[in-house]
Every structure is written in structure tokens, then in C-alpha cells.
Amino acid sequence: MSMDLLIPLIAILPLAGFLFTAAVGRRLGKRAHLVPVAAVGLSWAIAMVVVFTAVTGGFGDEGHTVKLWDWIPAGAFHVEAAFFVDNLTAALLIVVTTIGLLVHVYSIGYMSHDPGYWRFFAYLNLFMFSMLVLVLGDSWLTVFVAWELVGLSSYLLIGFWYRKNSAALASKKAFIVNRVGDVGFALGIMAIFVNTGTLNIRESIHVLTSETLVAFPIPVEVIALLLFAGAMGKSAQFPLHVWLPDAMEGPTPVSALIHAATMVNAGVYLVARANPIFASAPEAMVVVAGIGIFTALLAASIAMTQTDIKRVLAYSTLSQLGYMFAALGVGAWTAAIFHLMTHGFFKGLLFLGSGSVIHAVHEEQDMRRMGGLARKIPHTYRTMLIGSIAIAGIPPLAGFFSKDEILGEAFKLGFAWVWAIGVVVAVMTAFYMFRLIGMTFWGESRVDKAVEPKIHESPRVMTIPLWLLAIPSVLLGLVLAWPGPPLGPLFGQHGPGLLAGWLEPVYAQGLEILGHHEAEFAIFGIDGVLILISVAVAVLGMVAAWRLFGVEIGGLRRRGDPERVRTLSARVPFLYRASLNKWWFDELNHLVFIVIGGRVAAFLWWFDTNIVDGIVNGIGAVTRRSGGGLALVQTGRVQNYALGIALGLIVMVVAYALMVGR
Amino acid sequence: MDLANSLDAYLVLAGALFAIGTFGFLARRNAISMLMSIELMLNAVNLAIVAFGSFIPNLKADGSIIALMVMAVAAAEATVGLAIIIAIYRNRKTPLVDEYDAMRR
Amino acid sequence: MRAWLYLFTAAIAGAIITTPALVVFVFAGGSVDDALFAALATLMLVSALLVVTMRDIIRCGLAMIVSFLALAGIYVVVGAPLVAAAQVIVYIGAISVLILFAIMLTQSKAGPARLVFQTQAAPAAVAAVVLTVLITLAVSATDWGEVGTRVRLATDTLAQVLFRDYVLPFEVVSVLLLAAVIGGIFIAKREDEPS
């Protein structure tokens, strides 16, 4: 079958699933999941075909475009609705479709008791559609559409349990904060059009980067930053990170799919996609790197003290996204996408696992009421342990490769400060992950006595996806980063690694502008040292967590030491409280946006009713009053009238007298 | 000094009479007094007309005729006026005009 | 006693009227006409003033008749005897009588009202004075073209003019009077009478 048919199908199938379910799902009851899951499965299969074609060079370096129709034919402003696939897209397709499929399957079990079963699958399909359009979009505007659509579907999914006020608020917050970023994105798109006269991604980039001699009305740096603003919104980078933790109000599969594995990566994808623009705007890249690494640090610091299992993961997600942006900022685009993919899998795994845990302890999310679950829910435990090791960056699991590549590149490209902070964050990461594992699975149980006996492992339909996600969490790093044989040749690649090979054409122009050239990988040189360091710090964090919160791996056994935790946190009271209170961002928002903003809005309304409208009504009132006043002349007495007439007569005589002799 | 032969004298006299009439009309309260004041004013006009008639050659006879007409008109006015006065006197039982102020504003 | 009083008033009145005449005649050396004019003018104005100022409305009526008589005299002086005659007939004969009737009809038992003047008498006076001044100024400031001397008109010429040039007004005036009468009768008629 021709690609021109297949590629659209990837996106259209979920859409069809959505429309179908939205229309008749209500009546399907417990069978509501069949169509959506099938749709996603099918679209996964097709995606894999497309991906294979892509990475085996089936589309050449230029990629493959499928035009659907002329969307906005407004004279000079001409936008096509078209899809585009190149290796970058392919990489994203892998993550999106795979995790998407698994989450769908997982949800069959997780949501089975929910009255809104059909609604949930409808929304999920809508999300899949939007996300796929986002990665497939050929023009900035198409991407923007998807950009907002994923916002919508995430809004719907976060607010899925609309009776919960917190959920409703969180969903709104997510959408609006995203909108803030979108404004930047939109302005960026306008700027691009004004500069280049086209909105096709590659054409516009070509113009922007090649004709640097031409003086553009809008400087490229501005465009880059505007695009980055959009990315910040979707990928929840500081200061727009506030929505992501709240988004945990949604059902756990949603958190796994949208707020860990796919949507939040959109920002990373966008920047990577626009890499030449950033390459020709170095200042912008520094900003990206700075914000990225700072977010990583900030989030990690918060994650260390949170007690809600999902929130810990949420902040961890923030932190990891921070890494990715740091990588993008320093120019290690491959590394960024690499981490995006690995992170997608193991964070998805961790979230689904946490969902399974929450399920097991009857919708309890507070880790202080867990503990010792390892024996009771072994599958969940094992898979989550794998996920944690992966994210902590212990070789040879996936996380190690990607994170190490980011740090290494940062160092080698001369961003030592990024590297340094990154290392610190690595320690924290390992620490809070094993704190999580420790508090949840090890030590004696603190579970509510009533619930205690009822704890049970989740059904197959949930555990199988966990295992399926565990596999890439372990191997993906090796597969994508292993330099040379045996995998390379299989995909007709040579050089530093599979992914790097795939993405090479995508980044060629950007790298050229930056003047980077892939340094030869020297395991017995700088790279080796860096690897040792990052592994060391990972272990350090891990061990620290063990000493405080205990460990039960094979022979390695140790009880947690709450006393120590208390004393330690007491030693740095400020830091502790800051971390606990998430650096008071919510409070800040409340003050600025509600207290002050509320006053402003109220004032403006007052202004509108009393001043603007007041003037209008005032004029009317004055007119009427003056009428009443003039009416007083009409006394009803003839003599008064006569006097009036006489006076009028006199005035008139004078008036005419003035004109005498003219 | 030739009063009887100066047009101005007659005109000023007419003016004075007219003013007196005006005063009466503005100042008196009794409807009939006001009517009389109007008659005075009309006579003032008549005086002016007649004066013009006998001094302005073109007007020769016309002056007198016009004066006669004015008198007739004045008579008609008086008729109507008195009729109305009597009618309202029946309703209000007073000839004082400034008490007819049922309608105002 | 009262008789003396009347005589006294009459004397004063006579003085008022004759003084200007004498002044004009003797001192200013005017003609007889001038004296006559002065006297009549004074009489007319004074009686007119009485008309608008006296308390008892019946006396006002009488004063008006006097003033009209004086005016008739002035008409004679200015050389329009016919108008003078008409003045006597129409005004004194018709209108004044009409007015006197009306006065009789509308006299309330209470007799003449306490307050003769409107509250606005003062401004009215001012207005009247201003008006006089303005008229005087205007008159004196105007050049009335070639002003001939008074010409005494023969009645027959008048008749000719009337029935040649002024037929239409003449006829219409009659219509006017007819209309006034028809309407006047209806309005003045008492309600209870069958219409």
C-alpha cells in the first residue's frame, strides 16, 4: 500500500475511533474499549511499517510529504493541510504509538469500574489523534492546531472526574497555562510568516537560515524564543511548570500517557524540529539550556520531599524534561531525543506501576500509608524497580545511556555549568526514586488496617503492559546508542549509534550552522571519565536513599531510619520547607493572580458600569433635567408669558439694531 | 418748533401709547383691563398709520383706509375676546387672568 | 364738600392738559395746531396711563373713552377727519360700550380686586420704558424719505380709493366680522340654552 494512504491512516484511525465511540460508546457499556483499542493497535502497526521505511532510508533524507488539502488559501497566506514523515517523526511515532497502545490496553483493566468507561476511551483516542497530527504536521500551523488539540484532550482527561472540583480546576489550569505558552508559539508562527512568507516548516526554516544576509523584519532570536515559549508551555518548563503536578488529578493512565510519555515531549520535539533556527540564534539556545537545567534542579529538589507517589513522579518528569531542554540548549539534539524516547518508556512504566499500586491499596496515593508492598504485588514491584534503576541512570539500563549522553555532550560542548548542575540533579534523581521505592515497597507495611487484607496484584491486562514497557526500559539504550555492530548494519547505519545515525540528516543543517562535528567516542578518554562520574553520583544518590529509607534487594537488606530523616531535614529547615511547599509557587500564583488580578478585573468592571456607562447615562440624565428646568418657564400665567414675549421683542429689536447700516 | 408738522412727533406719541398699552397688558390682572390695553396698542398703531398716511405722499389715502380696516379688525377681536372672557368667567367666576393657571409646566 | 373735591381734581386735570399747550404756544412760539396737538397728546397719554393704572375697572373704561376721544382729536389735527369720525363711532360707540357691558357682566360681587397689579408690575414698567426709548431712538434715527406736509384728504377721494384698490380687504373684513359674530355668539351663549 502506498505511503500516501498509510501515513494519514495513522492519525485518522484514532480519530475514527473517537468519533465512533463518542457517538455510540454510551450504549456499548463494557465493550466500549473494543473499537478504540483496535484503532490504536492498527495505527501502531501501520506506524511501525512507516517507521521502518523511514529509518531504512525509504524516504531519503528529505522525508516524505503527504498533502491532504488546501486548508487556508488566503491569497499570499496559503496553508496546506499536509503530513510529513522523516526520521525525527519516526522516532516520535515509535514512542507515541507504542506507549499509547500499551496505555490503552492497561486502561481496560484500570478503568473497568468507572461509569465513564466509554468516555475515557473516546478521549484517549482523541488524544492519540491530536498527538499524531502534532508529530506528523507539515506546516507550523498544522502543528499549532494539534498543539491546541492535545491541550484540549489533556483538558478533557485531567478533568475526567468532573465531579471532583480539584480535577475541574486542575484541567482548566492546565489548559490556560498551556495557552500562555501557545501565545508565544502563535506569535512565533506569525513572525515566521512575516519573515518568510510561508508556513511550511522546512521551506520557512530554509529561508530563515539560508538567507541570513537579508535583514528580516523580525530577528531570528525573537522567533526562536517565541517558539521556545510554546515549548515551555507544553513541556512545563519553569515558570510554566505549575500545571503539570496538578494534572495528576487525572486518571493514572492519563498521567502515564500524556503527562509523562508523549504530550509533555511535544516541546522537545518542537525545538528539535526547529533546530536550524535555534542554531542560528545562539543566545536563544543559552536561554533554553539555562531554563532547562534550572527546571531540572528545581523539580528534583521538590521531588525529594513529596509524599504523594504520583506527584513525586510528576516532579521527576519535570526534572527529566529539564534535562532534555538542557540538551537542546547545548546543541546535543540527538541526546535530547534519545532521552525523550527512553524517558517516555520508563516514566510511562513508572506511572502505570504507580497506578497499579494505587489500585492495590484502594486509591491511596500517600506513600506514608504504604510500605512493604513488594511481596504483595510482585509484578508491579519488579517492573517499577526496573524503571527506577533505569531513571537513576545505572548502566546498562536505558536511562544511563541517554542521561549520560546529555551530560557528556554538555561538558564536551563547553557548557560545564550545565554539566555540573546536571550531575547534582542526577544524585537527587537516584535519591528520590529509591526513596519512592523504599517508602512504597520495602520495610513494614503502614497500610490502613482495613485495606491491608484486600491488597491484591492487578489483573493481567494491567501487568502485561508493565512488563512490555519494562523491556525497552532495559534495552532501548543499548539498542539505540550502541556504537556500530551488530545493530548498525542491520539498519544500514554506521557511526556513533543507531539513533544518531537516524537523526543525522535532520540535524545536519543545524550542526553545520553551529559548526559542531561529532567527536570520536573515546571510552578511554574524556567520555570514560564522565561516565564514571555519572554512574558514581547515581550510586551515591541510591545509597543515600537506602540509608534513610531502607532497601530490600536480594541479600542487601536494611531498615529505613525515619529518625535520621527528621534530624537531617531539621538541619536544613529552610530548604526542607521550601521543597515541601514546592518553593511556594502556588502561593505566589494565588497572591498575584487571584488577589491582585481579582481586584483589577473587579475594578475594570466597576469602571465599565460606573464610568463608561455612567457618562452615557449621565448625558441622558442631564438632558432630561435641563428639560425639567426649562419647563419652569411655563408658569401658566399669561402675564408672565407676555413679559417673556416683550423681553423677546426687545432682544429682537436690539439684535436687528446691531445690523443697522450694514 | 413745529410739533404738529413733524412726523416724528406723531410716531413717538404712537410709540408711547403703544408702550403704555404694553405695560397695561403685562401688569394688569383683570382680563378686561388687558383687553383694554390691547385696544390702546392697536390705537397706537392706528395713530402711526394715519400719521404715515398724511406725511408720506405715496400713502396719501391708503393710510386712512388701512386705519379703518384696523379698526374693524380691532372690533372683531374685541367681540371674540369678550365672548371668551364671558365664557371663562362662567367657569372660573373670576376675571383675574393670573388665576387661570390650571395648566402649567 | 365732595363737589369741591371734584372741582379741585377737574382743575388739576385741566392744568395738566393746558400747561403743555400754553408752553408750546406762548414760549416755544408754536402754531395753534401745535398747541392743540400738545394738549390732546397730553390728554391722551394721561388718560391712557389712568386706564392701565386705576383700581376701579369701570373708571378705567371711562378713561379709555377719554383717551380715544383725544386720539380722535389728534386724527383731526393730522388731517384725517374721516378716521376721526370712524374712531368716535367704532371705538366709543361700539367697542367701549361692548367693554363696559362685559365689565358689568363679569363684576364679581366682591367688587374690584384688592390687587390691581400683577407681581411683575415693576419689570413690566421697565420693559415698557425700554420699549419707548428704543422706538423713540429708532424713529429719530430714521430718514423717512421726502416728507410732505399734512394733506387734508377729501372724503370722496377716500371713497374712490376704498372701492377701487381696497375692495378685497373691505369685503374680507366683513367676513371677518361675520365669523367673529357667529363664533362669539356661540361661545358667549349660556350652556343650558338649546344650541
Added chain:
Amino acid sequence: MDGFPILTIVTFLPLVGALLIAFLPASATRPVALGTALLTWIVSLMLVIGFAAGRGGLFQFTIEVPWIPIFGIEYKLGVDGLSLLLVVLTTTLSWISILASFKPIQTRIKEYMISFLILEVGMIGVFLALDTFLFYIFWEIVLVPMYLIIGIWGGANRIYATIKFVLYTLVGSLLMLVAILATAFAFQAAHGGDWTGAFDYEVLRAYAAAGGGFDPSLQLLAFGAFFLAFAIKVPMFPFHTWLPDAHVEAPTAGSVILASVLLKLGAYGFIRYGLSFYPDAAQTYAPVIIVLSLIAIIYGAIVALVQPDLKKLVAYSSVSHMGFVTLGIFIFQPQGMEGAILQMINHGLITGALFLLVGVIYERTHDRTIAKMGGLSGRTPVYVAILGFFVFASAGLPGLSGFVGEFLTLVGTFAVSPPAAAVATFVMILAAGYLLWMFQRVAFGEVSEFLKGLGGHLTDIDAVEILTVAPLGALVVVFGLFPGILLDIVDGSVTRALADVSTGAPIALEPLAVAAALGALAAVVGIRVVTLPMFRSGSPAEPAA
């Protein structure tokens, strides 16, 4: 179809219906009214079919009959892309509104339907008239039925609202009359006292385009008068205060027509007359109008945030949305104007639907206070779903029609003045703010006590009501995905309009700097206010009114 007086038919068909209603028994009123409206709609669709888009904005189906020969005033109708779209919009919403009135309007149905049909005549006439005098007459005709509709079938405070509406509009339109006459006379004087064509739109336009056009001082005055009339109708800040009152008091269908069509009269006037007759004046005024538009966009949105009443909220959102229209027009960029026109249509569809939906809930609760609602989705899921759809459409969700218009406008603006565009773009946040906050308070959370109290009365949206909004929803989707349909039609008109007002002349940027400053301020305020309901669903401090 030339020669066949289809325009006359489409204009006066409703009048025929009105007369029928007047003389037929009361039982026939509703069917006849709806039938007439539908028939008119169909005729207008035939118009679309017969319309040749390629003709570069020339007028088609023109009818020309001498009317007041002495002044060369003619009964002249014609349609170009712009008016075509607006006419179809009018006819569509007319039958929808009439259908939507069946349930709410139970008293004096005859008078109601008659007024409504006459209103339709006026609106269509305004869009089709090609003679300034005729235009003015239709313009005023619109006033009366609307006055009655608000005043007779309106809410508690209806008389205040309706009189305010009429007087406010009248002040503007009467001055416009003076301007029309002045223009006509200027033309007549320039043609040796010959009145021929002094009121003919195309002749005047040609004259204005040809060397020099009208005398500058006349242009300034006349355009000023037109501006006032149109600005009040649009309405532009600060002439907007009649709108919330009128909307709140008007019956549902009244609000729908008011928002969907009446507001467009002003914008239409700007494009059709303002730009074509007084290009220089238009250039001069443009910065001011742009600034006002920007203020309106931000200001309307902010004020909408704190509205306790559903209708008021939508009303203020209209102020904000129409700001885009005026902005797009006076930025003098092809994208800007095409965006503005799209925005006109979309606002017509979306806001119309929103008012219909507010009406649906009002029918059941007899209340529009947002605070009293809550948890509706528990009781009326379908209704909430539909409401949600239009809420997001109104928030400019891409893929739905609202987005395209706004974005085109913004692109056009950006090309001229990035700061202005930035200010305008901020409203994306504000819009999401007030709409989603409203939606959340109405639809989500536990079912409110007030709604519980209604018990069985609170039924889900019924078939007829769905029938009224469904077409709008469909169009919103279609125009969102295939705006080309509209763009092809209006393209010619836009080109012509822009050719009239010489786009070359750059807009003075000083006022735009001011705009940027104001806008930035407003925007900062805006962001804060937006997220103000972030952590609580309660309404903020009520204004000290």
C-alpha cells in the same frame, strides 16, 4: 439568473410573510413565520449557487430602479462576496431564531413574528443596498422591530435597555444621515449640480477612487459621522455599554440576532462605505481605531471574566471578538481583512449558538446566574457536551472556525505592528480564562442546590433545541477545516476594498506605540486575572457598583 429580481425577492419575502401572518388566524402564525424564513433561506442559498466567485468583487444580480429621480436616488440592490456571506448568515440565523422562539415566546406571538420578519427585511436590505439613501433607510428599519422585540418580550429591565439601545444607535445613525447627504451634495456640486448618481454607491466609490476623491475636510467630517454610527453598532470601546444591557434583557432569539447579525452591520458599513468613500480619512483614523480595537479586545475579555450573568459574559466576549473585526479591517492588510470577515461570520455562528444555549438553560431554570449553576454535566450531559463544543469554538480552538479568522487577523496585524499583534494575541489566554472558568462553574463539580431544587424541570436539551444549534455547529466545523469556501467568495471584495483605501500609506506608529503600552498593561493585568479562578471556583469580589 440576471434580470430575474432575486435580490428583491430575498429581501422582501419576509415582509410578505409578515403580512400573511397579520391577516391569517393565530394558529397559522408559527408555521407561516418559520416557513417564510426557511423559504428566504433557500432563496439565499440559490443566490450562493448562482454567485460567480471569480468576478473580482463586482456586484451581481444588480437591480436598479429609479426611485426619487430628482435626487438620482435609486432602488438599487446588488450582491458581492461580502454581502453574500452576510445575507446567508442573516437568513440562516433568522429561521433558527424563529424556531428557537417557539417555546420561549408564548404571548402576542403574532406581533413577535411580524417584528422578527420585518427585522429580517431590514438586515438583508442593509447588506444588499447599493444606494446610500436606501442603505440608510434599511439601517433605520432594523431599529424599530429590535426595539419592540427587546421592549415587549424582554426581561425585567427591558424598557431601560431598549430605549438605551435605540437612542444610542439613533444618535450615531442620524449623524451618518448628515454625512450621507453631505457626500451626495459634494458629488452633485462637483458635477455641476447634477444629482444623477449622487447616492449611487458604485458611482460615489468610483468618484472617491478617481483623482483626489472627496475634499479632505469633508472626508474627515463624514467619515467621523460614519465612524460614530458604525462604532456604536459594532460596538467598539467606549461605545459598547448598550450591548450588555440589551443582551441581558432581550429574549433569547433577540440576543441571537443582535449578536450574530446586528453587530455585523457596523463592520460591514466600515468595509463597504468607510473605506471606499473616504480612503484618506480612513487612513487618518486608522491608528485611533486600531488602538480602540486593541483596548476593546483586551478590555472586553477582562470584564467578561467577572460577569456573574451568563448573557453578560457572552455579551462582553462579543465586544472582545468584534474588536478583532475592526482591528482586521483597519490594519489594511489582505490577511487582516479576510480574517476580519471570517471573524464576522464565525462570531455570528458561535456567539449565536452560545446565546441559544444560554436560552436553553434559562428556559429550564429561569435564571442565568453562573454562581447558581454547577454540576450540570451530571444532569444534562448532552447539553454540556454541546455547550463545551461552542465554548472551545469561541475560545478560538484551532480546527474550528473561530481560529482561522482570528489568526488571519493577527497575521495581518503582525505584519504592520508586532506589538499590536502581541497585545491582541494575549486575548487567547483571556478568552480561555473567562470561557473555561464559566464552563467549569456551570458544568463541573457537584450538582448545585439550586439545580437540585428544580428536580424534574431540569431536563436535558431537547430535539428542537438541538436542531437549532446543530447547523451552527456543523458550519463551525466545516468552516474551520475548509475556510477556503468563504475565502474564495470574499477574496474579490477584499481586494477591491483594499484597492480603494490605498494600502501603501503606512499607518502612523506613534498611536500604535500607545496601543502597545496600553495593551501590554492590559495583558499583564489580563494574565493575572485569567488565572485568578485557578484555585477556587467561587466568583471574585463583586464590583463596588
Added chain:
Amino acid sequence: MTFQDLVTILPFAAAILLAIGVIVADIVAPGRREPVLVVALGGLALVALLTVVTGTTDATAFGGAYRVDALTTFLDILFIGIVALTVMFAPDYLESRGLPLAEFSAVLLFAMTGAMLIAASADLLVLFIGLELMVLPGYLLAGYHKSDGFSTEGAIKYFLLGSFSSAIFLFGLAFVWGLTGTTRVSEVADQLTVQMATGGLSAGLALGLAFLTAGVAFKIAAVPFHYWTPDAYQGSPTPVTGYLSVGPKIGAFALILRLFVEALEPVKADWLPVVVGLAVLTMTLGNLVALTQTNVKRMLAYSSIAHTGYMLVGLAAYATGRMEGLEGLLYYGAAYSVMNLGAFAVITALQRRAGVTSNLDTFAGLGRREPFLGILMTLFLLSLTGIPPTAGFFAKAYVILAAVQASQAGATVLGVLAVVAVLNAAVAAFYYLRVVVYMFMREPASEPPALIRGRLLWAGLVVTAILTVVLGLIPGPLLDIVGVAARAIG
């Protein structure tokens, strides 16, 4: 007096005979209305016919004192129409108050003859007598409901002030005579042209002009000479009010046309500023005070003052040399007569029983109770407001057009006048529409007043309504006519 003279004055003479004929008819068949109506209306038709027949050709009679031209014909037809409509509206109203129809019709017809004489006079004395012949019956009509305190009060106020103004007017007339030495309009004009050429405006003439203007301003109820209007209108029997609001007003404007536009044409430049001032004052005060009125008749009285202002705008525009001003004035007169008579006819219909006030409450719920009447009243009010497509709108537009033209032709003050006029129109909308509010948006009064359902009255209503719409939609024909009429003197 030749036979030709007789032919020329035939319509006028016929009108006089008709007035007398009505009385005769009443004497023949006392107290019955049919004969009176038949004679009156039939006669009016005849008079109209004669007017049209003889009026087609310009002619003068009585040595130039009486002149028939297109303007005369136009005005005569207008007057006849006004009177005919009044006669149609009055009978039931009078009957229910025990007032005879015969005298009413007769007096009314006499008034008409006066107006016709004004329209036809080419001589200042005739003009004056015509004026008196027009207004004296007016006083009588105002007090026609003699047993009613309000009616007589209005009448005496109208009469006293009216006579006062007549005296003033006559005084001014005297001075013009003195200065020009003639009474013929044309000769006066010539004389003045000469004088203006030589010495400019002389003091005496200034005085005369002042008195004349004041006198005329009173008759057309222009501020500050309008005081009589509200009281007289409110007091008079409603049909009479209807007549007073248009008949004498148009008559007085006819006087203005003959006196100011013709005789005083040479001093145009001198009376223009005064007219402008009067116009502004009149429009503004009339509208502002009308805002606060609660009695519809009184409100319409003030509104009629305002309308005088609009007509003066036309006059002013003419004075600056725009023919359209004159045409607009004439058109306005016709339109105003139609719509205002209609409005008062509706009020008449409401006042079947004596004692039914014309307060706004009387109208509450009328639209609901009597849709037909309500809609007609709305139509008339809209027309008075000046909303298309009605006569009132086109009239206003016409006058404003003239003003705008004048302003563009140099007389900027006229532009200001135009703006003032439209703003006033907007203000006026408030009080006109308030009646609509009462008719359609208020609950009906406790006990709705009984309606007059006389065939004549309703026929008249329909006629006025149709005319109101037609003059708005198809102004063409009337425009031609006023064009001709205006050119007769302009």
C-alpha cells in the same frame, strides 16, 4: 372688479360661501350632523376642485392685491386637506360632549378662508387681514368646549397673547409701510432693494423687522414666543388641537413666505441670523421640555414647537440661497400636517367620554387592546421621530440636506444647525418612543377608555396613515409639486 377677478378668487369665494352654507344647512335641519357633514365635506371637495382648476395658471386680481400662483394652489390644497381631515375627526368627539358640529365646521371653514387668503395675498394689508381671519376663529375653536375650564383657559391665553402679538405685528407692518410707502408686496421689495442699495438697513426698518419677526415667530410658536402653545393645545378639544397644531402653523409659514421671502427678500441677509437663532432655540427647548411631559397632548405641543424649529432650518437654508430649503420647508409642512393630524386623531379616538385625559396612562396597553390603533399611533410617532420609511423622515432629511448644502456652500453656521437638528431628533426619539412603550410594554389601565369607532374618524386615520407611508416611500411626486411651488416665489 372684473369678471376675471371673480374667476381668480373663485376658490376663495367658494370657501366663504361654504362656511356660510354650513350655517344655513344647520338652520334648515337643526342639530343634525349628516347635512352639515355632507355640505362641509362635499363643499371642500368642490373648493379643492376649483382650486386645482383655476390654480393651474398664475393670475392676479384686484389690482395685484390678490395673486394666484403655484404656491397658492399648493398651500390651498394643503389647507383644504387639513380642514377636511379635522371635520372628519371631530363629529363623534363633539357629539359626546354635546357641542354642535355646525358652528364648529363654519368657524373652521372661516379659518381656512383666512389661510387661503394669506396664501394668495400680494398685499400687506390683505396679508394682515387674512392672518386675523385665520387666527380669530382659532381662538374661538380653542374655547369651543365652553363649559370646560381647560378649554376656555387655553382659549383666553391663546386669545390675549395672540392679540398682543397681532398688535406687535401690525406695528411692525406700519413701519414697513411708512418706509416703503406702499402695501403691494412686489413694490415693497423693489423699494427695499433701492434703500438697501443706498443706505443699507435703516433704523426704522430694523424696528419694523423686529416687530414683524416677533409677531410671526409667535404665530408659528417659535421660542421665545411659544408660551401659548402648550396651554392652548392641552386645553383645546383634541380635534381642535390637531387642527391648531398644523393649520395656523402652516398658515403662518405661508405668511412668512409671502412676507419675508417675497416682500422682505432684499433684507434676507439681515433676518437670516435671527432665524438661525430662533431655529436653534426652538428645536432645542421644544425637545428638551417635551422630555418631561406626561400629558401626550402637551408633549405633542412641545414637539410641534420643535418641528417649527426644523422648518425654520429650511427657511434659514433658503435665506443663504438654497432653493432646497424652501422646498424642504414646504415638504415638511405637508408631511408634518399629515402625521400630526394622524397622531391627534388617535388621541381623539381614545377620548370618547368627556374627562378622559390624554395622560400617558391612558395609552397603557393600547397596543394590546387595539393593535390597529396602536400600530397606527406607532407609525405616526415614528414619523414624527423621523425614522424611515415615513414622511417625517424624508421631510427631515430634505431640510437637513438643504442645511448641509448651505454649509458646504459657505454658510458654516447652517452646518451647525444641521447637527443640532439631528441631535435634537435623537433626543426627540425618547419621548415619542415612550408613548410606544406605554402602548405596547405597559399593562393596560384599570378600565380602558371607550373608543370612538366613527367611520369617518377611522377613514381619516387610514388616509393619514397611508399618506404618512407614501410620502416617505414615494416622495417623488410631491417633490415635483413643492419644486414648482417653491419656484413660484424663490
